[in-house]
Amino acid sequence: MLIGIDIGGTFTDAVLIQDGCIIASCKRRTTKQNLMVGLLEALDGVLTKVNTPDIERVTLSTTVITNTVVEGKEEPVDLFVITGPGMNVDHAFPVEPNYISGYTDHRGIVVEEANFNEIDKKMSQRTSLAAVSAKFSVRNPHEEERLSNYLRTNCNDTYTYVSTGSTLSGSLNFPRRTISAYFNSAVSPAFARFKTAVEDALCARSIIAPLHILKADGGALPMPIISERPVETVFTGPAATVLGLYGLGAIGEEDTVALDIGGTTTDISLWRNGKPLLMKHGVTIRNFPSAVRAFAVQSIGIGGESIVTMKDGHIAVGPERKGPSLALGGSHLTLGDALLALGTTHYGDVELAKQGILDFGKEYGLVDYEAKASIFSISRTIVATSIETIKTAIRATIDLENKRPVYVVADMVNPNEFTVEKLVVVGGTAAALGPLLAEKLTLPVDVPFGGAVANAIGAAVALPTIELTAHVDTKRRKLVVPELGIEQSSTLRTGDSVAKEALDLLATEANRLGLYSTDKMEVLSIEDFPVVEGWHSVERLITVKVQLQAGVTTPIFETDSSVGEIGDNYDK
Numbered sequence: 333m334l335i336g337i338d339i340g341g342t343f344t345d346a347v348l349i350q351d352g353c354i355i356a357s358c359k360r361r362t363t364k365q366n367l368m369v370g371l372l373e374a375l376d377g378v379l380t381k382v383n384t385p386d387i388e389r390v391t392l393s394t395t396v397i398t399n400t401v402v403e404g405k406e407e408p409v410d411l412f413v414i415t416g417p418g419m420n421v422d423h424a425f426p427v428e429p430n431y432i433s434g435y436t437d438h439r440g441i442v443v444e445e446a447n448f449n450e451i452d453k454k455m456s457q458r459t460s461l462a463a464v465s466a467k468f469s470v471r472n473p474h475e476e477e478r479l480s481n482y483l484r485t486n487c488n489d490t491y492t493y494v495s496t497g498s499t500l501s502g503s504l505n506f507p508r509r510t511i512s513a514y515f516n517s518a519v520s521p522a523f524a525r526f527k528t529a530v531e532d533a534l535c536a537r538s539i540i541a542p543l544h545i546l547k548a549d550g551g552a553l554p555m556p557i558i559s560e561r562p563v564e565t566v567f568t569g570p571a572a573t574v575l576g577l578y579g580l581g582a583i584g585e586e587d588t589v590a591l592d593i594g595g596t597t598t599d600i601s602l603w604r605n606g607k608p609l610l611m612k613h614g615v616t617i618r619n620f621p622s623a624v625r626a627f628a629v630q631s632i633g634i635g636g637e638s639i640v641t642m643k644d645g646h647i648a649v650g651p652e653r654k655g656p657s658l659a660l661g662g663s664h665l666t667l668g669d670a671l672l673a674l675g676t677t678h679y680g681d682v683e684l685a686k687q688g689i690l691d692f693g694k695e696y697g698l699v700d701y702e703a704k705a706s707i708f709s710i711s712r713t714i715v716a717t718s719i720e721t722i723k724t725a726i727r728a729t730i731d732l733e734n735k736r737p738v739y740v741v742a743d744m745v746n747p748n749e750f751t752v753e754k755l756v757v758v759g760g761t762a763a764a765l766g767p768l769l770a771e772k773l774t775l776p777v778d779v780p781f782g783g784a785v786a787n788a789i790g791a792a793v794a795l796p797t798i799e800l801t802a803h804v805d806t807k808r809r810k811l812v813v814p815e816l817g818i819e820q821s822s823t824l825r826t827g828d829s830v831a832k833e834a835l836d837l838l839a840t841e842a843n844r845l846g847l848y849s850t851d852k853m854e855v856l857s858i859e860d861f862p863v864v865e866g867w868h869s870v871e872r873l874i875t876v877k878v879q880l881q882a883g884v885t886t887p888i889f890e891t892d893s894s895v896g897e898i899g900d901n902y903d904k
Contacts (some may be wrong), residue, residue, distance in 0.1 A: 335348055341390070345358070346358045346374035347378065348629060396526045406515065408459045411462075412479060413425075414436075435701075446479055448486070462475050463510070473817055497510055498815070501518065501624075516562060533585075544558075545565055547797065548566055557742075570631075580783070587752055589730070589756070590755075591722065593722075601628065608628070634721050636764075638652070671765065674708070676763075698710055715765070763783070798880055800834060806871045827876065
């Protein structure tokens with residue numbers, strides 16, 4: 333049996349799955365002051381249906397790292413960079429870096445070794461965390477490795493955690509790798525505390541199954557592995573949604589817009605030919621572009637608990653959320669209250685919701701002589717305003733995708749613009765808002781069963797995913813795999829031969845890490861550039877990216893009849 337838990341901004345969901353069947357689900361409020369409280373309440377809600385020895389795996393989609401960086405609560409980090417000649421990067425990073433002389437050129441040749449004697453001279457006070465990044469380290473990670481080893485062994489045991497850019501990403505883009513390395517170290521203490529709390533809680537419940545954590549790219553990795561790269565767990569909510577949609581079989585071959593409407597936000601993802609679109613380079617972490625791979629998801633501040641206000645004489649919904657809906661004992665009118673008043677959803681105290689809408693109408697002079705009619709009218713306006721905001725955001729997301737730079741001549745000649753043909757809606761507010769969206773957007777809208785806990789489903793069934801990058805310089809006869817710290821001689825001379833070697837290395841690494849699904853490996857890209865010398869192209873620079881294919885362990889095809897409405901058992 334598989335357990336999936338998603339810690340969202342408003343609710344924490346848990347599901348129990350066996351052989352593609354949802355055996356149990358539970359939805360509890362997220363306890364932001366102590367995430368473990370809500371997590372354990374949701375977990376305990378599904379443990380009643382299983383004997384703990386039968387649990388095969390527990391997978392979490394967590395907001396711990398997202399909250400840490402969004403709230404600026406990461407730890408201070410000493411950042412060391414080896415830039416060599418080139419552009420000025422003084423203001424490219426979250427902190428002022430410590431520049432170390434030396435550099436590696438674009439071919440991966442160490443032109444000047446880094447001088448570590450400068451470290452003691454430049455720094456009078458140190459933190460316990462460090463990050464190291466060198467330009468062109470993906471072509472040769474030698475200098476990064478030397479510097480990180482020096483910090484670990486020669487700095488009086490100062491540094492307890494050191495991140496390196498090339499092990500987190502094998503792609504060219506020195507600033508992005510550097511930012512990934514910085515945040516990876518900065519969030520490591522918060523992740524370590526979370527790891528200890530979760531492992532202790534599972535142990536107390538006699539759960540000995542492997543614990544996996546979902547990454548932003550939709551892969552799940554065992555806790556010991558992800559502890560070395562916690563930055564990859566940032567913004568995992570959208571990834572959980574994508575995996576949930578895969579598991580539920582909700583996406584066809586049409587150009588599809590998927591909405592995850594929760595209590596706080598609505599996440600918008602675009603799908604083409606049955607696959608979600610990915611960010612080209614990586615996510616932005618607090619306005620800094622990183623190399624962390626993720627799905628191309630846009631978020632807007634509209635959810636079931638978005639507050640309703642009056643702005644410039646017009647009803648406005650969101651982006652703020654100030655606790656639960658009035659129907660659940662909150663103190664602010666929300667979109668959820670309006671949906672309750674219209675009868676499209678059922679939870680809490682509907683009379684409290686209606687009274688709140690009536691009070692809102694009286695405060696702003698919206699109430700006519702018949703209170704019942706006013707409640708209906710105001711509720712319809714609140715919902716229509718929310719739908720218009722979502723509609724505008726969908727249009728902006730599609731426009732952004734269609735305006736992305738084109739790099740292939742074939743795409744210039746035959747542009748393939750994204751044109752939405754279908755809408756799929758999941759999340760806690762999906763069942764209530766989905767039909768109304770269909771009415772207003774004149775699009776086919778699918779609200780799949782289990783959509784209320786789609787994120788937890790996605791976490792439960794996520795396949796493990798790792799990516800490797802193989803660089804070959806045929807002139808130097810060198811093979812470099814930066815994520816593994818490999819630099820060795822090579823006689824490979826073609827893209828296909830490098831791809832085969834990369835896949836073999838990926839299978840070996842996956843087996844070392846104890847991951848399964850090595851039969852689902854794929855080549856993401858092959859770049860093969862000629863090196864022209866003396867007017868002749870005789871050598872090549874070849875870069876191949878491979879990964880364990882993202883996806884799900886099993887499709888979800890049915891629900892235990894005793895479960896009832898999936899995910900509806902919260903705060904009643």
